[in-house]
Amino acid sequence: MAGKVDWAACAEEQQKMLASELKNLKVEQGGEASVQHHTGDGDSPEDNQPDEAISSAEVSLLQKVIRKGLITSKYDIEVQRKDPNSPLYSVKSFEALKLRPELLKGLYAMGFDAPSKIQETALPTLLADPPHNMIAQSQSGTGKTAAFVLAMLSRVDLNQNHPQVLCLAPTYELALQIGEVATKMAQFLPAMKIVFAVRGEDRPRGTRLTDHIIIGTPGKVLDWGVKYKFFDLSKIRVFVLDEADVMIATQGHQDQSFRIHKYLPSTCQVMFFSATYEQQVMEFAEVIVPDPIIIRLRREEESLDNIKQYYVLCSDQEAKYNAIANIYGGITVGQAIIFCHTKKTAGWLASKMAKDGHSVALLSGELTVEQRISVLDRFRQGTEKVLITTNVLSRGIDVEAVTIVVNFDLPIDLQRRADCETYLHRIGRTGRFGKMGLAINLCDSRNMHILKDIEMHFGKEIKPLDTEDPDDIVKLSQK
Known part of the structure; x- marks a missing residue:
């Protein structure tokens, strides 16, 4: 294209063209991501695996998108x-x-x-x-x-x-x-x-x-x-x-x-x-x-001092969902990020919450760059109040309105041990800019040792929460 670049046109078409360069990176790295819609039934075996990592170029781009117009002073x-x-x-x-x-x-x-x-x-x-x-x-x-x-x-x-x-x-x-x-x-x-x-x-x-x-x-x-x-x-x-x-x-x-x-x-x-x-x-x-x-x-080092941490003992995935529903029914939630371990769980949860009337955004490693940009833009602008994601978003994303982070699945490494670094980065998405934050961990009896390992690692008590008790729910909103 000869002549001077039309910058206004470039800006208008940015959403259409954002995927091009980074998609090339994905191809060089061994395969382009495909887009699928998950319902929780009939998923491929890959859906039960931890979500894929994304490139450093894409991380940088997503950070720019989510922090557009935001300059922090810490x-x-x-x-x-x-x-x-x-x-x-x-x-x-x-x-x-x-x-x-x-x-x-x-x-x-x-x-x-x-x-x-x-x-x-x-x-x-x-x-x-x-x-x-x-x-x-x-x-x-x-x-x-x-x-x-x-x-x-x-x-x-x-x-x-x-x-x-x-x-x-x-x-x-x-x-x-x-x-x-x-x-x-x-x-x-x-x-x-x-x-x-x-x-x-x-x-x-x-x-x-x-x-x-x-x-x-x-x-x-x-x-x-x-x-x-x-x-x-x-x-x-x-x-x-x-x-x-x-x-x-x-x-x-x-x-x-x-x-x-x-x-x-x-x-x-x-x-x-x-x-x-x-x-x-x-x-x-x-x-x-x-x-x-x-x-x-x-x-400034990410700290747990201004984040209240709780855990809810759940028998299965449905019980975890009911815990989230009870929290939303009992307190006012600004924006929330919910972390899942696999794309299958994230897709199931997003579908279920959307059916119950929540404005939900889903972000996982399978999406194209263009789709991720669109999801983050909507969440940053408050169009969607709940962002359900996998570990692709555990680091470096700051949204001032996020008041609650939920670990639908506790973070674990490849040896299925507690991943304390990822836990810190995940719950650090709340409590930003000097505000109080709230982190809620949903776990079953089989994973209590992981929760205890996280608790011991940081030397911070993670308190039990009974989401069936309205009085317990009320205390979440008390400083």
Whole structure:
């Protein structure tokens, strides 16, 4: 498709196209997921197995979707720099950054009132003259995309009609996320031109790009810059590499990023972002980023202190369902996440709750990326009040309105022992942002040893709950 990308059309069609890149990843990893509808009868043997894991690229994308518009503040900043004389500043307002008025107007139009933790620390450094290189570790939901996009837009000289900023992302979907942020932030700067270098975007030989910013995936950018010479990599002033940990997990992307980096001028400002700080990521960063300032966001450890934990002794699956029905009949529930061990159980429970009039969303490993995005969007917006899921959603998903987490099945590992780490991540989906949370474990007599192992591991009592007793139900809503 020749010519300038229609970003508005891209945004409108995002839901239709989200599955493409990650579905390719699934094929590379040995098979594409199929969609089935479970009724609990006549299921295949695979339905009784623990649900499949999903790729790191997909995890990152789902986190971005669920945290859209949400910036949390439970972070401590750790800054490292090689030059102790290098000044570091922080700002409490965007006005203090002395931005172009059009960019400031764009920020406010997007609903940004004050900088997040990473923005107030990173932006003065990213916008300083002379430019500083940066490595930042931060999870989705911290505002880091807005930080580096603002820096990208601020560095552009609109009088020079050639690519000056290059931003790499590991997949089409993640590149699109960055592009949407950039387009919205630059909405009052019509002269700012952004081009999308991803699969499906083709140019005739001999093309010379006049856009200011290129956002794309490593393979396409390498083709455009080195093979076809659509733009001059030696004129790039800012190089951003986002989702480095996902980049490493995607075959070929790391090597392609190294090759692109070799053509950049020594004066180019480099920004490197990753959600993790593993050794492999840091080795990648050391090659890409000379003399960096390093920012780490140390997230507050997930704690059980503000989560009330109970267990209900149930004779069978129907008794577990009745326990949930009694809880819903006795207290007001905002939004709830219910964790099941298998797709078969999750499908059975979703069907049963829906028949009883609950607005239920079902999320399991068999769904396509597009379907998962749709499910999470509806749950985040409150369209559905109950999210029934397997372990695909046990980590990293924060929804402020979640008041109850139910373990329909206790988490176990492959040896059928208590999986305490998964338990922590599961019930940590409630009690977020300093609020009180409620975790209810449904178990039968055969699994009581698993519950006791979890209790012993965390040193926290899990109290019995009789869901047939209205007085016991009432105490759930008491602090």
